[in-house]
């Protein structure tokens with residue numbers, strides 16, 4: 001069976017990271033289940049243009065409406081490796097930290113946590129107040145990997161595309177998928 005992963009996209013800045021995640025997972029032959037929050041549609045339009053949502057949908061194997069709480073990914077009996085939430089807004093972060101499954105995105109994350117599967121969260125906000133930090137700590141204690149999309153400058157990226165590729169490859173790696181040649185691995189100073 002192909003590995004399955006849920007990709008949650010929220011209204012935080014960083015839509016290009018979400019698209020890159022879907023493309024890398026497709027290249028890794030992972031079956032993706034995409035769920036985009038309502039607010040994310042606005043951010044994606046602004047950052048990637050009016051075809052942004054369409055490009056994401058085309059890169060995914062399955063697309064679920066955020067309002068469809070009867071989708072397969074709303075149940076723990078549907079087997080997946082886990083979920084990547086990229087980019088993750090502070091709103092969705094808080095919702096996940098308190099187990100509020102009020103949309104398919106946050107319900108799917110809650111299921112991944114309760115089933116002890118991998119939840120990789122890429123929160124994007126700066127600076128962070130105590131409430132943001134507390135929500136991250138809470139999620140981390142519940143087993144999530146908190147992975148802000150910080151660039152690995154030691155890979156000497158030459159372009160924004162290089163940065164996106166390296167950041168996303170790490171998210172995928174933490175989700176238990178081998179990113180192959182997309183990720184530069186440190187082998188010491190040469």
Ligand SMILES: Cc1cc2nc3c(=O)[nH]c(=O)nc-3n(C[C@H](O)[C@H](O)[C@H](O)COP(=O)(O)O)c2cc1C
Nearest residue numbers: 010011012013037039040043089090091092124125
């Ligand atoms: C262009 C744009 C960029 C945004 N960037 C962020 C961000 O980086 N982090 C964040 O927490 N919210 C950001 N927001 C606000 C969220 O979209 C907003 O809080 C929304 O309610 C999040 O809902 P969601 O978690 O359901 O997607 C941004 C909004 C817009 C329009």
